[in-house]
Amino acid sequence: MRYAIVDGKKSEAQPKLKGHCPNCDAEMVAKCGRVKIWHWAHKGCPPCDPWWETETNWHRAWKNCFPMDWQEVSHIDPYSGERHIADIKTPYGFVIEFQHSIIHHTERYEREAFYKNMIWVVDGLRNSFDLTYFNIGISGPVQNNPLAYKINWWGRSRLLHNWADSGAKVYLDFGGENLWRLIIFDSEKNVGAVGPISKEIFIQNCKNGEPISVSYIDEEEK
Ligand SMILES: [Zn+2]
Known part of the structure; x- marks a missing residue:
C-alpha cells in the first residue's frame, strides 16, 4: 500500500519507518527496496484486503x-x-x-x-x-x-x-x-x-x- 498511519498521519513508506494499516490497524513495515516502488506491507501476514x-x-x-x-x-x-x-x-x-x-x-x-x-x-x-x-x-x-x-x-x-x-x-x-x-x-x-x-x-x-x-x-x- 502507498500509505500507512504513522503518529496519527497518513504517511508514505520511508526506510525503517513503522506504521499501522488504515484499514485493519495491523502493524505495517515500510518496504523500500530498489526494485519495487516503495510501499507498506502488513507485518508477517498477507494484505487484509x-x-x-x-x-x-x-x-x-x-x-x-x-x-x-x-x-x-x-x-x-x-x-x-x-x-x-x-x-x-x-x-x-x-x-x-x-x-x-x-x-x-x-x-x-x-x-x-x-x-x-x-x-x-x-x-x-x-x-x-x-x-x-x-x-x-x-x-x-x-x-x-x-x-x-x-x-x-x-x-x-x-x-x-x-x-x-x-x-x-x-x-x-x-x-x-x-x-x-x-x-x-x-x-x-x-x-x-x-x-x-x-x-x-x-x-x-x-x-x-x-x-x-x-x-x-x-x-x-x-
Ligand atoms: Zn490491513
Missing part, C-alpha cells in the same frame, strides 16, 4: 492525479461491516478502481456490488501488443454524439472480452492523452464500440463530482 493488487507505477501515477485524502480509503458496508480499500474514493462517495492485472469475473462482480457507485480504469498497456491491435482495430466514427468508434478486436489477449459485461463503466488507458470508454463489446463477434474522453476532463469531472463527460463532434462544425 484480498482485493488488493500489487501497485505499479501506473497505479501511482493515477493516484497522484487526486488529493491524498482520497487515495486508499476504507469503504465499509454499513450492514455487513465488510471493508475494502478503494484506490480512490471521492468525498461524493464515488469510487475509482485502477486495474492493472487480470481480474476474475466473480471478483469483478463482487467489487462492483460492494462499491456500487464506481468505475474502472484499466491498464491497456499490460500486454505489449494490445495497443497495436487497438490501433489496427479501430475505425469510424460510427456515431457523433456521443462520439463512438467501432472496434474490431484481433488481439490474442482477452482485454475487451474480460470487461465486456461489466456493470460499471470501464475506461481503457493506453497511455495516450485520451481514455477509451468501452461502450459495448460482443465477445463472440469480437466487435464493439469505444468512445474517447480526454484524461484531463475525466480527472476534472471526477474531482468536481460531476458526471463523466462524453466527447462529441459538433454537427454544425463538420
